Amino acid sequence: MCVGSTASYLTCRSASTSSSASSLKGRKPHFDKILIANRGEIACRVIRTAKKLGIRTVAVYSEADADALHVRMADEAYCIGPAPSAQSYLRIDKIIDVCKRSGAQAVHPGYGFISENAGFARALVDAGIVFIGPPESAIVSMGSKSESKTIMANAGVPVVPGYHGSNQDPDFLAEQAEQIGFPVLIKATHGGGGKGMRVVHTRAGFLPALESARREAEKSFGNGAVLVERFVERPRHVEVQVFAAADGGCVSLWERDCSVQRRNQKIIEEAPAPGLSPEIRAELSEKAVAAARAVGYLGAGTVEFIFDKDTEKFYFMEMNTRLQVEHPVTEMITGLDLVEWQLEVAAGNPLPLNQEEIPLVGHAFEARIYAENPRNQFLPDSGKLAYLSTPTPTHAFAPAVPITARSASEAMTVAPVVGAMTAPSVRVEQGFEAGAQIGVFYDSMIAKLVVHGRDRTEALRALRGALEEYRVVGVSTNVEFLRTLSGHEAFVAGDVETGFIPKHEASLFPAVGEPDAEVLAQAALYVVLRERPQLTASLWSSLAARRFGGDVYERLITLQTDDASEPIAVHVSPRAQHQFDVTVRAGDSERVFCNISAHLVDSTTLSVTIDGARRSTTVVAHAPSASASERLHVFHGSRKTTLHLPAPSWLLALGGDAHTAARGALRAPMPSVVVDVRVNVGDRVQAGDPVVVLESMKTETVLRALVAGVVRAVGCKKGEMVEEGRELVDVEPEEVSS
Template identity: 75%
Template sequence: MSRIRPSLGAREDLRQPQFHPETSFSSLLPSAHKPLFDKILIANRGEIACRVIRTAKKLGVRTVAVYSEVDSDALHVRLADEAYCIGPAPSAESYLRIDKIIEVCRQSGAQAVHPGYGFLSENAQFADRLAQEGITFIGPPASAIVSMGSKSESKNIMSAAGVPVVPGYHGTNQDPEFLQQEASRIGYPVLIKAVHGGGGKGMRVVHSTSEFRDALESAQREATKSFGNADVLVEKYIQRPRHVEVQVFADKLGGCVSLWERDCSVQRRNQKIIEEAPAPGLSSELRADLSEKAVAAAKAVDYVGAGTVEFIFDNDTSKFYFMEMNTRLQVEHPVTEMITGLDLVEWQLEVAAGNPLPLSQSAIPLVGHAFEARIYAENPRNNFLPDSGQLLYLSTPEPTHVFAPSLEAYRIPVPEGSSGFTPVHNTSAAIAPTMRLEQGFEEGAQIGVFYDPMIAKLVVHGQDRTEALRKLRTALEEYKVVGPSTNIEFLRTLAGNQAFIDAEVETGFIPKHFNELFPPVPEPSHEALAQAALFVVLRDHPAPSTPSPWTTLTSRRFAGDVYERTITLQSEEASASPSTVHIRALSNGRFDVTSHTASGSHTFANVSAHLASPTAVTASLDGALVRTTVVSQSPPANVPASSSPSTMERLHVFHGGRKTTVVLPSPEWLLSLGGDVLGAAKGALRAPMPSVVVEVRVQVGDKVEAGQAVVVLESMKTETVLRAPTGGVVKAVGCQKGEMVEEGRELVDVEPEEGDA
């Protein structure tokens, strides 16, 4: 086990302890306050590890990071005071190794462990082992993790406590035939859900009995890999649900409060993508009922620390049902911090040290509205499949705050005689919009295939929902990433969708509004094409620092002709018609630029342009001076040139709040050398992303039907089933179970039957 000490460098502002006179705990008497830990270990990685480190630094608590071999240069490693390698990249050999984490605690002298979310955060055995070693687990007791970690047991506890639950089977009989019978009894559609699951893993919606067995096997396999337990439950699937959850907090002295609710309804692949607080459209009575039920749920299991009680809210009946309790800090906790002005990680450390909750229920603010958008490395137009690769370019909006600013001054007192669970929501406070950025990666970092593909979380707060949403849209327009595919453009479209603006949210929001969220990709604008072409010309023929007749020869001909060049640019969509841009260099160092697209042409005359930086073009277009970010992305070095856009140089143009990607076609001579090796045959199945092969269901010579499952892949803890594109006979199998395959690898080739050819 190796150890490194990080060196100070960039992002110094996030490392140094900061003095905050108005902390959540300023009202506590010094004599009653137990000291915090001297040193804690964070058993996690990425943005949540960085998030915990920042609060620890603020409080003067030293931090210990752990990392896998592929994370040796990760941001959380560099932010921590100490860091220790605990194994290879696979989670099972590093971040899930309880023995190695405990060994690092002993070696470093860490007195407590913060588990973050995911990995070991809801592992009762881990909490027990730490207790046996005399190390504090910054989380609930193991008994609460067991009770609430089991979806079956937790639902039974909730029923006994008077909390409504969704109809379903929550027992221990896992016989597939019995579960299928229960599904028929409940009535389709049903939801298969891993008993020990979370984060959308081990979850499948089944619409008919013919789909049940395949869905059950897939859910169980995913549950086993993610949680080490294949048990599932089967529930009625509510057709128009909202996902509403309540943040609860409890101390070791019996105190328990609600920090109000969040709406996390908009999801893809059963995982949250954008969250907000408070949940829009709830009456004060319903908010109070939700909070009261959530606190009762926490008290029923003697809960301690931060927890989230999740409810399904039926849009058709306005009834809510207990879904599950997450016994950890949630990914989306910052939106709660923003509407309360609190630091929930600080609360965790205080409660773990044995201190009481700092605020009573009636003293917790509810001010304004907050959104969190999760920035993922994924391709929304390819069913949100995760992506990987290096962050070649990263430019983010400038955060206004590191932590949520205090809102105590804007809290409206609860009227006398009212329940503490019925806050007065202040949506008229004279507060400026604020923005936080919770990120775990910097430019140059590698987004790998072994972990969750989340890059960062963009968190905004405003006086009301309208202002917060406007701030979110602006921030997303300023967020620029080149490297792996991201969901930023999709999030911007979502934040501008009228149904979302009107708060008509439900878990089926994306499929319901699919056509609006995924309109046809527009052809590049003339402005974007002009700037891409100017970037190429200025890059290929940089302006000399001291012009002379000889240094300007690249722009001239000896007969006095002015240099002209036509640049072909095409969309990433192979079916789209290419565009051309004709650039004519004028004698005064300016340019005439004419772009031609399928829909028409446009000329920008007498354009002044120069490269302001290697990734920025400054140009005057139709009288407007614009500075545009243009980033070149070279094709993979080991892939031969072909007609596939993935083998060409890409130009990413950030203009007008949008990202336009065009490709420079490879020259004919290069195509003839490389051969069109990536031209896919009709029956070829290729890996859509770097993945691990989970299962190969066919052999050479097998006859398959169109749509038949042939290969199962796993990337970033998500399973993807590849199906035969056509009926025929398996001609070749290019992968085997357990193998790591790169994007574009041909996995199975099906020779079409004569009728399908």
């Protein structure tokens, strides 16, 4: 078995190649100290590998990240500016200054921020610091989606038909779109992550979409240039992990499928891609390696392809000149540590393995845990992680995989799982702990959940089980959505495409029903036991659950959900030690539970026995602010139910009219920066007209008028930070104004 370090890779290699002696003889040592120019889970990920190898680490952080996990994990940490990334994580001069002050010999950029900034790579070289990434020339060539497509076409890599030139005149681009044929895809020529990308179906919608894409690209990457290309109607997103070394060695570490996306960003990835034949895998790998060689690549990179489901043809989309967010799934099927490979190559060493030695074993999934609200168009959320409980990891890195040379044809097929890998593996790539603040300045990803199994079916089962163990309170998350997605019939069958979520929207977002009576009963029991722990003491057993006056003790709990217009009454009556009768009344329905056994295991764990079935339920009490009513978050199986305790009297008095009192009012759906205000008081608008543009976590959101009418009030201005729920624009409906 091969485990852990590069030395063990080379030892394993010696068993199958005669060149291992020379590989070991000329090997250069690792760096003594590196700086990680990033934050969150990727900074923590790099630090873990560095610690494994005995390399000291330097963290940089903004004022908003002073207490962040990556700051505490690193050996040294330096503040480089205020929260906005333009004043901190994007400041090349400050990062180089910290390198000099700390003595860091090399910089790992992670992903995002300046990881694909050619100027940063050049500045490091000029300062005598090693950039743990590709050369500046490769970043420049691949950083421009237009230039990269020309290079790829010349290298024999298929590209999507479109306009990739330098003419950025809006009318000219609109003409090119017509020649290509709608629908077309507008895409920023620099950067990634779905920013600056718009699908346009008509000529009339082209110019507004172009303006929006350019503005978003300019803010995200400092470059608003775009390309226009044919939009493939039923595409899959398939990408190939490549690695290249200074001695000319270049390999493919197989492909990943990243098709299921929202807001043009990935949320779940898997390796290998489902349903691909060995022949297609071989061709993808061959073209990806050709792409890397065409630009003199060095280090870790990802060549992304659009795979047309209808024709089974693939086209080069772009090359990401960095380590990808989803690299752990590749690690899980190969047993390799790709961050270690990056450090090895950056130190000047050859690739640890040849192409025929790279394993392809089992199946892996990665689910990205985001602070966002899937039922509100996946808009980002922010706030404090009041409570966080994750599945128990089985591995910090990929499980060990045997390294044996295989023939070219064997290498394209998935090898059987053996030995210690027979049990599913779970990794949690985490950048935040309970108590951390998820702000509006950066990406809203909290963590990545990674699983590996003997085959896709087992890996999916492990993923669903691990998602059921996730517990997050304080911000909305996509955990429950991911659980639904991973169990969806089409996803289980591997029938994936980039339009998967809108295609299956109805089944992915079933109507939210009334909370289960059993959940309500458990919530009430939690409140009673938390407030009156003596109810389970022996005194109650001796008194047969009666007061000294002879009347039966009864506690009324009032609960309310976000969607319910009427409160729910729950009556709890103790019978004997740990025994209760509970009656739940919601509207006209009533459910009675007799002789429930219940006790608190700890402050968040309720143990109950109902109808002979014993279960453990997590209940977390949380008040978002000092003035807010307390919320109870009940985690029951794969579902999280949020209840209010109690609802404020003024809200109860408003009743159902509260939802219709201001139906022309537009409120901020999340904490945001106001990018643009399109209306003034007195303007007349039509339903659907854009009135305010917001930005949160590098994503633009356009708020549109809900009704036709006259703008009665504008409660925000350009450049202002607004909190969630703040009224931004109020439109007086036409029928009222007339």
